[in-house]
Amino acid sequence: xxxxxxxxxxxxxxxxxxxxxxxxxxxxxxxxxxxxxxxxxxxxxxxxxxxxxxxxxxxxxxxxxxxxxxxxxxxxxxxxxxxxxxxxxxxxxxxxxxxxxxxxxxxxxxxxxxxxxxxxxxxxxxxxxxxxxxxxxxxxxxxxxxxxxxxxxxxxxxxxxxxxxxxxxxxxxxxxxxxxxxxxxxxxxxxxxxxxxxxxxxxxxxxxxxxxxxxxxxxxxxxxxxxxxxxxxxxxxxxxxxxxxxxxxxxxxxxxxxxxxxxxxxxxxxxxxxxxxxxxxxxxxxxxxxxxxxxxxxxxxxxxxxxxxxxxxxxxxxxxxxxxxxxxxxxxxxxxxxxxxxxxxxxxxxxxxxxxxxxxxxxxxxxxxxxxxxxxxxxxxxxxxxxxxxxxxxxxxxxxxxxxxxxxxxxxxxxxxxxxxxxxxxxxx
Amino acid sequence: xxxxxxxxxxxxxxxxxxxxxxxxxxxxxxxxxxxxxxxxxxxxxxxxxxxxxxxxxxxxxxxxxxxxxxxxxxxxxxxxxxxxxxxxxxxxxxxxxxxxxxxxxxxxxxxxxxxxxxxxxxxxxxxxxxxxxxxxxxxxxxxxxxxxxxxxxxxxxxxxxxxxxxxxxxxxxxxxxxxxxxxxxxxxxxxxxxxxxxxxxxxxxxxxxxxxxxxxxxxxxxxxxxxxxxxxxxx
Numbered sequence: 315x316x317x318x319x320x321x322x323x324x325x326x327x328x329x330x331x332x333x334x335x336x337x338x339x340x341x342x343x344x345x346x347x348x349x350x351x352x353x354x355x356x357x358x359x360x361x362x363x364x365x366x367x368x369x370x371x372x373x374x375x376x377x378x379x380x381x382x383x384x385x386x387x388x389x390x391x392x393x394x395x396x397x398x399x400x401x402x403x404x405x406x407x408x409x410x411x412x413x414x415x416x417x418x419x420x421x422x423x424x425x426x427x428x429x430x431x432x433x434x435x436x437x438x439x440x441x442x443x444x445x446x447x448x449x450x451x452x453x454x455x456x457x458x459x460x461x462x463x464x465x466x467x468x469x470x471x472x473x474x475x476x477x478x479x480x481x482x483x484x485x486x487x488x489x490x491x492x493x494x495x496x497x498x499x500x501x502x503x504x505x506x507x508x509x510x511x512x513x514x515x516x517x518x519x520x521x522x523x524x525x526x527x528x529x530x531x532x533x534x535x536x537x538x539x540x541x542x543x544x545x546x547x548x549x550x551x552x553x554x555x556x557x558x559x560x561x562x563x564x565x566x567x568x569x570x571x572x573x574x575x576x577x578x579x580x581x582x583x584x585x586x587x588x589x590x591x592x593x594x595x596x597x598x599x600x601x602x603x604x605x606x607x608x609x610x611x612x613x614x615x616x617x618x619x620x621x622x623x624x625x626x627x628x629x630x631x632x633x634x635x636x637x638x639x640x641x642x643x644x645x646x647x648x649x650x651x652x653x654x655x656x657x658x659x660x661x662x663x664x665x666x667x668x669x670x671x672x673x674x675x676x677x678x679x680x681x682x683x684x685x686x687x688x689x690x691x692x693x694x695x696x697x698x699x700x701x702x703x704x705x706x707x708x709x710x711x712x713x714x715x716x717x718x719x720x721x722x723x724x725x726x727x728x729x730x731x732x733x734x735x736x737x738x739x740x741x742x743x
Numbered sequence: 744x745x746x747x748x749x750x751x752x753x754x755x756x757x758x759x760x761x762x763x764x765x766x767x768x769x770x771x772x773x774x775x776x777x778x779x780x781x782x783x784x785x786x787x788x789x790x791x792x793x794x795x796x797x798x799x800x801x802x803x804x805x806x807x808x809x810x811x812x813x814x815x816x817x818x819x820x821x822x823x824x825x826x827x828x829x830x831x832x833x834x835x836x837x838x839x840x841x842x843x844x845x846x847x848x849x850x851x852x853x854x855x856x857x858x859x860x861x862x863x864x865x866x867x868x869x870x871x872x873x874x875x876x877x878x879x880x881x882x883x884x885x886x887x888x889x890x891x892x893x894x895x896x897x898x899x900x901x902x903x904x905x906x907x908x909x910x911x912x913x914x915x916x917x918x919x920x921x922x923x924x925x926x927x928x929x930x931x932x933x934x935x936x937x938x939x940x941x942x943x944x945x946x947x948x949x950x951x952x953x954x955x956x957x958x959x960x961x962x963x964x965x966x967x968x969x970x971x972x973x974x975x976x977x978x
Binding site: 588685689698699 | 830835838
């Protein structure tokens with residue numbers, strides 16, 4: 315009898331529990347592919363693959379406003395030619411891409427022509443996305459179509475004359491656009507080709523890591539040689555020069571960690587690259603991250619400029635001493651007296667290409683504004699550097715940046731207080 | 744577990760408890776701790792969040808964690824604008840911002856010495872009236888009605904005001920008045936600030952600067968008192 319009562323009690327408790335659970339868990343539960351009893355159906359597989367690829371392409375960075383709805387567009391992108399308003403790519407029939415077909419989407423990605431035939435401005439990286447395969451474009455399209463439609467009208471661009479004339483884009487396309495999907499290099503491994511496909515295509519790394527000229531184009535011959543990012547006033551280092559971000563003597567693990575984790579034993583991401591790691595690269599699989607590292611490490615070594623001469627590296631002893639004093643007081647506890655840092659949490663400065671690259675914009679801005687690496691899946695609680703703009707004057711910043719650029723066999727050149735003063739006027743971003 | 748004792752640690756342990764300048768220099772003893780992770784905050788807010796010499800950077804120590812977390816999220820998402828903060832926290836996840844907020848909420852560093860009083864007796868009298876009693880004619884509740892009898896704030900979302908410098912208090916009240924600063928709806932602070940005149944702002948800032956901090960600077964418990972206005976950040 316006691317047993318029967320106990321059984322009844324258990325049954326009642328379980329039923330009550332199920333009801334309580336149901337009432338707090340309305341609607342569909344997210345599907346965890348690891349726990350699902352049956353493999354997801356083909357549609358689900360394609361959509362999940364599309365989500366992954368959309369992250370590889372970092373679509374969200376431009377197509378979502380900071381507090382806006384996912385992919386609803388509306389974000390103003392400052393360009394040297396005026397503001398471009400990024401369009402809504404949710405599947406809303408009226409204001410988004412709800413009525414597009416997979417063919418329309420592939421043509422847009424592959425040729426830079428919108429559904430109605432309008433020429434897209436190259437703020438959309440179609441010169442890179444043209445390399446994406448049809449199957450991958452279809453997956454991204456399936457993913458976008460699976461999202462909640464958002465009704466939000468696109469805003470017209472605010473481009474200055476003559477850049478508001480889209481016909482001009484025909485000229486730009488002739489000069490800088492080469493249509494065509496990525497072609498495997500049979501002389502290279504499958505891993506290298508996968509890395510090249512991601513870096514040159516969806517990753518659209520050359521958008522920043524190649525100098526952009528007055529027409530907003532970048533030359534293939536200068537690919538990955540670095541350049542100032544227009545309107546952001548950060549310098550995207552060369553990925554080919556060993557003096558800048560050149561990766562020739564990096565281990566594959568350090569390259570992969572920098573991309574995916576945001577920190578490594580060699581350097582830390584900051585500025586616009588922090589955004590790329592946060593929104594895109596942290597979600598890449600270890601295999602894809604390794605493939606990108608293999609490809610990036612293999613980029614041919616070429617320096618856009620010869621190394622600085624001994625005369626250019628000369629620093630007045632008084633400036634060096636002042637820089638050393640600032641360093642000992644403000645920097646040494648995290649970056650070590652010999653500039654070795656305490657990596658990966660606190661990056662080294664000795665031998666760190668970010669410090670010594672030809673233009674000193676980045677180290678000056680970091681000293682002024684500090685910075686936090688992105689919080690990522692593998693490093694959710696990053697260590698940060700505080701701003702010093704309110705503590706150090708222009709001469710002190712110039713002295714300490716000069717010091718870290720030439721101390722410990724670093725091969726950088728001195729910086730001037732006027733350069734600090736110019737960068738101080740910019741808002742941190 | 745990795746524990747790294749760094750060379751400089753011993754030198755700095757001897758530093759006095761409140762030394763604004765030295766306290767604004769990064770300091771780490773163990774790289775794995777939350778203290779090491781928030782060194783990005785110290786040149787403006789001090790090692791324990793007590794603030795620094797600069798009157799525009801607030802004391803954040805001991806404010807309710809919910810309030811601090813709301814501010815960090817607002818800075819990250821751009822709904823509260825201050826470029827140096829927006830930049831620093833732009834790519835930090837919610838869980839980490841919450842941990843930072845909880846860390847500073849736990850701190851109870853000593854208060855900075857009070858600044859010399861500014862403003863005439865009439866101004867300070869007006870400030871006292873608003874802070875302690877409100878102004879019935881303007882439907883203005885007393886500051887202490889929500890921010891606590893000792894102005895130490897209320898869990899989870901009402902900030903402590905004690906220890907803030909008058910420049911900061913006046914600057915923030917002005918931002919509320921112009922609509923630049925806002926909080927979750929219903930935005931009680933916006934309604935209140937809209938009823939303040941410029942002189943009221945100066946009066947409140949001047950009076951608060953004269954108050955001695957209480958022995959226990961902890962915020963009051965949530966809903967300890969019935970608030971005179973509905974506030975979204977208390978929900």
